[in-house]
Amino acid sequence: xxxxxxxxxxxxxxxxxxxxxxxxxxxxxxxxxxxxxxxxxxxxxxxxxxxxxxxxxxxxxxxxxxxxxxxxxxxxxxxxxxxxxxxxxxxxxxxxxxxxxxxxxxxxxxxxxxxxxxxxxxx
Amino acid sequence: xxxxxxxxxxxxxxxxxxxxxxxxxxxxxxxxxxxxxxxxxxxxxxxxxxxxxxxxxxxxxxxxxxxxxxxxxxxxxxxxxxxxxxxxxxxxxxxxxxxxxxxxxxxxxxxxxxxxxxxxxxx
DNA sequence: TTCAATTCTTACTGTTTTGTAAGTAATTAA
DNA sequence: TTAATTACTTACAAAACAGTAAGAATTGAA
Numbered sequence: 001x002x003x004x005x006x007x008x009x010x011x012x013x014x015x016x017x018x019x020x021x022x023x024x025x026x027x028x029x030x031x032x033x034x035x036x037x038x039x040x041x042x043x044x045x046x047x048x049x050x051x052x053x054x055x056x057x058x059x060x061x062x063x064x065x066x067x068x069x070x071x072x073x074x075x076x077x078x079x080x081x082x083x084x085x086x087x088x089x090x091x092x093x094x095x096x097x098x099x100x101x102x103x104x105x106x107x108x109x110x111x112x113x114x115x116x117x118x119x120x121x122x123x
Numbered sequence: 124x125x126x127x128x129x130x131x132x133x134x135x136x137x138x139x140x141x142x143x144x145x146x147x148x149x150x151x152x153x154x155x156x157x158x159x160x161x162x163x164x165x166x167x168x169x170x171x172x173x174x175x176x177x178x179x180x181x182x183x184x185x186x187x188x189x190x191x192x193x194x195x196x197x198x199x200x201x202x203x204x205x206x207x208x209x210x211x212x213x214x215x216x217x218x219x220x221x222x223x224x225x226x227x228x229x230x231x232x233x234x235x236x237x238x239x240x241x242x243x244x245x246x
Numbered sequence: 247t248t249c250a251a252t253t254c255t256t257a258c259t260g261t262t263t264t265g266t267a268a269g270t271a272a273t274t275a276a
Numbered sequence: 277t278t279a280a281t282t283a284c285t286t287a288c289a290a291a292a293c294a295g296t297a298a299g300a301a302t303t304g305a306a
Contacts, residue, residue, distance in 0.1 A: 005291080005292070006290090006291070006292090009264095009265090009290075009291060009292090010182075010264085010265060010266090010290095010291095011263090011264060011265070011290080011291055011292070012291085012292090014157065014182050014264085014265085015157065017181065017182065018157065018161075022160070022161065022164075022232065022235070023231070023232035023233060023234070023235030023236035023237075023238075023239065024160040024161075024164065024228060024231045024232040024235050025157075025160065025235065026235035026236070026238050026239060027231040027232065027234050027235035027238070028151075028154070028155060028160060028231070028235075030235075030238070031151070031231075032151060032155055033293080033294095034137065034138065034141065034148075034293085034294075035294095037145070037147040037148065037151060038141075038145065038147075041145075041147070049252090049253095050252075050253060050254085051251095051252065051253080054253095058140065058144075059133075059137050059140065059295095061294080061295055061296075062253080062254070062255090063254095063255085063256090063294085063295075063296085064293095064294065064295080065254095066253080066254060066255080067294095076241070082253095085252095085302095085303095086251085086252085086301095086302045086303045086304070087250080087251040087252040087253080087302075087303080087304095088251090088252050088253050088254085088301085088302070089252075089253085090252085090253060090254090097241070100234065100237075101234075104230060104231065104234055105147060107227060107230065108146070108147045108150040108151070108154075108227065108231075109145065109146040109147040109150065110146060111146070111150050111223070111224075111227055112145070112146030112147050112148065112149035112150035112151075112153075113146035113149070114146075114223075115146075115149050115150070115153070116146065116149060118199070118220070129260095129261070129262090132260075132261060132262090132294095132295090133260095133261095133294085133295060133296090134260080134261055134262075134293090134294055134295070135261085135262090137294085137295085156263080156264090157263085157264075158264095172282090172283095173282075173283055173284085174282065174283080177283095184264080184265060184266075185283080185284070185285090186264085186265075186266085186284095186285085186286090187263095187264070187265080188284095189283080189284060189285080190264095205283095208273090208282095209271095209272050209273040209274070209281080209282085210272080210273075210274090210280085210281040210282040210283080211271090211272080211281090211282050211283050211284085212282075212283085213282085213283060213284090
């Protein structure tokens with residue numbers, strides 16, 4: 001099961017209120033976090049196996065990869081195809097809905113790249 | 124002083140490596156978090172006082188508002204104008220650089236709004 | 247029989263982000 | 277003298293997020 005938020009914390013209530021009033025909060029909930037953008041980016045090119053994603057996204061742990069894929073699947077942005085083989089094979093692809101994310105991801109990335117020289121990261 | 128990350132944690136190293144390879148990680152570092160989108164959204168309309176922002180962004184604490192404004196200022200997306208009056212008056216505005224964020228923020232918000240009906244949030 | 251490969255799951259720990267609550271400074275108005 | 281206003285600052289605590297490491301299921305090959 002995915003990790004749960006404490007539904008009654010002020011933190012969670014603030015998050016909920018934001019979702020209700022602000023489209024951007026929704027978008028960032030889906031796109032945000034450290035790993036989701038990369039996952040969507042790669043799946044934007046083509047359908048991929050779990051192990052391919054893992055290899056393409058340096059340093060991601062299995063826990064994180066599975067967790068983020070499950071969230072994306074739960075919200076209908078990613079589809080999961082299981083092949084009954086041994087060793088197992090599982091492929092992931094963006095759904096039609098998920099594909100609507102691709103231009104957004106790309107424009108975010110393009111904007112970020114224009115900033116690379118200008119700001120001194122991290123933070 | 125802003126809160127610091129432990130520079131040697133795997134967490135921080137992963138973040139740094141992402142910034143170096145991925146424009147989107149940069150973009151999300153600037154846009155991400157719970158409150159920055161709203162701040163940019165409102166400043167996208169016009170220059171505002173600190174207290175106006177506070178009133179327009181429900182539930183934000185002063186700690187968060189100050190902190191996020193400082194980060195945006197540090198990276199050059201927001202400019203701060205102090206008027207030597209009592210009680211004090213401080214206004215914030217997007218810089219030219221900051222204004223380049225506005226179309227991105229708006230397209231994220233527009234996309235998020237199309238999702239509002241489709242997905243059942245929070246997570 | 248043991249190992250290897252792949253896709254996960256689980257329990258645990260550490261790090262980062264967010265929220266709370268109290269306090270500060272400066273001046274004017276009551 | 278005291279209170280009111282605005283824009284903060286600080287110390288602390290709670291919640292959320294991310295990473296580590298071990299293990300499980302499957303079955304064919306060594």
